Amino acid sequence: MKKILAIDDQELILMSLEFRLTELGYDVKSANNAKEGIELFNSYEPDLVIVDINMPDMPGTEVVKYIRTIKNSSTPVMILSGNTDKDIIANSFDIGIEDYMEKPVSLDEIYTRVKRLIGDGNEDSKPVIKKNDKAGILQKACVGVVIPCYNEEKRLLSQDFIDLVHSNLEYHLCFVNDGSTDNTLEVLETLKKSRGNNISVYNYEKNGGKAEAVRQGVLHLLNNNPQLDYIGFLDAGLFTDFADFEDLVKTIESTDFKIVSGSRISRMGTSITRKSARQIIGKAINLIVQKTLRIPFKDTQCGAKIMDKEIVDKMFRDKFITKWLLDVEIFMRMKNHYGRAKAKAMICEQPLKRWSNADRSKLSMRDSVNILGQLTQIAFRYNN
Numbered sequence: 001m002k003k004i005l006a007i008d009d010q011e012l013i014l015m016s017l018e019f020r021l022t023e024l025g026y027d028v029k030s031a032n033n034a035k036e037g038i039e040l041f042n043s044y045e046p047d048l049v050i051v052d053i054n055m056p057d058m059p060g061t062e063v064v065k066y067i068r069t070i071k072n073s074s075t076p077v078m079i080l081s082g083n084t085d086k087d088i089i090a091n092s093f094d095i096g097i098e099d100y101m102e103k104p105v106s107l108d109e110i111y112t113r114v115k116r117l118i119g120d121g122n123e124d125s126k127p128v129i130k131k132n133d134k135a136g137i138l139q140k141a142c143v144g145v146v147i148p149c150y151n152e153e154k155r156l157l158s159q160d161f162i163d164l165v166h167s168n169l170e171y172h173l174c175f176v177n178d179g180s181t182d183n184t185l186e187v188l189e190t191l192k193k194s195r196g197n198n199i200s201v202y203n204y205e206k207n208g209g210k211a212e213a214v215r216q217g218v219l220h221l222l223n224n225n226p227q228l229d230y231i232g233f234l235d236a237g238l239f240t241d242f243a244d245f246e247d248l249v250k251t252i253e254s255t256d257f258k259i260v261s262g263s264r265i266s267r268m269g270t271s272i273t274r275k276s277a278r279q280i281i282g283k284a285i286n287l288i289v290q291k292t293l294r295i296p297f298k299d300t301q302c303g304a305k306i307m308d309k310e311i312v313d314k315m316f317r318d319k320f321i322t323k324w325l326l327d328v329e330i331f332m333r334m335k336n337h338y339g340r341a342k343a344k345a346m347i348c349e350q351p352l353k354r355w356s357n358a359d360r361s362k363l364s365m366r367d368s369v370n371i372l373g374q375l376t377q378i379a380f381r382y383n384n
Contacts, residue, residue: 002121004114005046006030007037007063008080009055011227012142015198016170017050020107021114025121034058038066046075047118050110053081053088061092068096076117080105082140103140104250110138137170137246140253141229143306145171145245146217148210149188149236150178156187156236165191165199171242172225174200176217179207200224209323210235210303218316222309231312235303244352248306257348258311259334261297261327262304264352285371289328293379294340297349300327304352311346321381322374332382 004026006017014030021028029044031037034055041049041063049067051060060079067073079092082103089100099113155161165173173195177185185203192199202220204213214233221231230252234240240262252260289300305327307315314337320329334343 001025001027002048002118003027003029003044003046004048004050004118005037005040005044006050007032007034007040007055007060008050008052009033009227010052010142012170012172012198013052013080013138016107016138017110019198020111021121024111026114027121034060034063037063041067041071041075048114049075049077050080050114051077053079053083053092061088061095064092064095064097078113078117080110080138104137106137139170139249141249142225142227143171143249144174144221144225144228144231146174146176146214146221146231146233147236148176148178148213148217148233149180149184150207150213151180151182151184152236153180153182153184153187156184156191161191165195172198172200172221172228174202174217174221176202176204176213176220178204178209178213211320211323211326211329214326215316215320218312222312222316228309230306230308232306233303237303240302240304240352241354244354245304245306247353248304248350251348251350252306252308255348256346258308258346259330260306260348260350261299262302262352263297263299263349264302285375288372288375293328293332293375295328295331296344297331297347299349300325300331302327302352321377322371324371325374325378328375328378329382332378336382 004021006014006021006028007030008014008017009032011032014032018028018030029040029046031040034057037049037051049063051063053060060081064077064079067075067077076098077096078099078101079097080101080103083089084102092100098117101110101113149156175188175191177188185201188201192201200220202217204216217233218231221228230249232245232248234245244262248260248262251257286298286300289295290297301324311334315330315333320326322329331343331347334346337343338346
């Protein structure tokens with residue numbers, strides 16, 4: 001069996017690499033810093049080294065120099081990095097690497113490059129690559145995703161969730177059990193076992209509504225995963241799929257925005273006859289939000305958002321005053337903290353391409369009507 005040593009200070013990157021390459025037949029060991037990586041290289045004697053450039057204890061290029069100069073080894077080395085500096089890339093080849101991969105990169109592409117250098121992991125039993133097998137993308141940054149769950153046992157056992165858990169290795173998924181009365185917690189714990197450290201489960205014993213469930217999950221990630229660069233959230237109904245969520249991540253990585261939100265409005269159509277009562281109420285609520293609270297966004301109730309960790313730390317420490325309108329409260333908090341103009345410039349609203357019908361939502365008509373009263377609470381609290 002071919003042996004691979006992966007060295008990267010980002011835990012999610014290491015876990016994703018190890019999971020996928022092990023699945024494809026390789027024996028993989030990992031190190032989260034250069035010093036440990038060098039020690040492992042000496043004892044493990046790998047057939048291939050995959051190393052990041054930017055690590056806190058020493059650059060990955062120093063690991064390459066150690067392998068080539070000190071050990072005088074011809075072991076193939078691949079650099080996997082978000083650094084696109086042409087001089088650094090050229091220098092890396094000058095000191096003896098075989099390949100350079102820029103993040104984001106798909107795990108399937110990494111496998112193709114690994115196979116080119118050292119062949120299949122186990123030549124006696126070649127891996128079977130399934131068609132349409134979504135292996136995942138290794139992003140430049142580490143991203144945590146909160147998914148609040150209230151009585152979601154049936155959904156969690158569906159093929160959609162099985163695919164979500166096993167296909168999106170590049171994200172840390174934090175499921176929040178929001179006081180469920182069914183077997184949601186037990187199912188979540190089983191899901192966690194299938195993905196190890198890439199999944200966490202936070203058990204919030206009393207149902208407190210989406211806003212509090214998301215806040216608890218966000219704080220759990222913030223306090224327990226210091227490597228995360230961004231934290232987002234998705235509704236458990238998977239109304240927004242991960243292809244759209246990845247688009248939100250790409251936007252926040254490539255711009256100066258601190259929050260990128262999905263917008264469903266363009267997916268709802270314009271004919272009232274095709275709309276459900278919830279969609280009509282949703283648009284009415286949004287109109288009130290824009291006119292009364294002067295929030296300049298088309299969709300303030302969408303369950304898809306990605307945020308810079310700096311913003312998360314400031315905006316989620318205090319409990320929200322409403323159960324459902326955390327999107328609105330986040331903007332109001334940002335307005336009060338940064339000023340309206342700056343807050344507006346820090347937020348991007350991006351249309352979703354694949355959003356599905358919201359009639360599966362557990363938000364009842366009564367809840368939708370009660371939101372009108374909650375908007376009054378928000379206006380009073382944040383404008384005084």
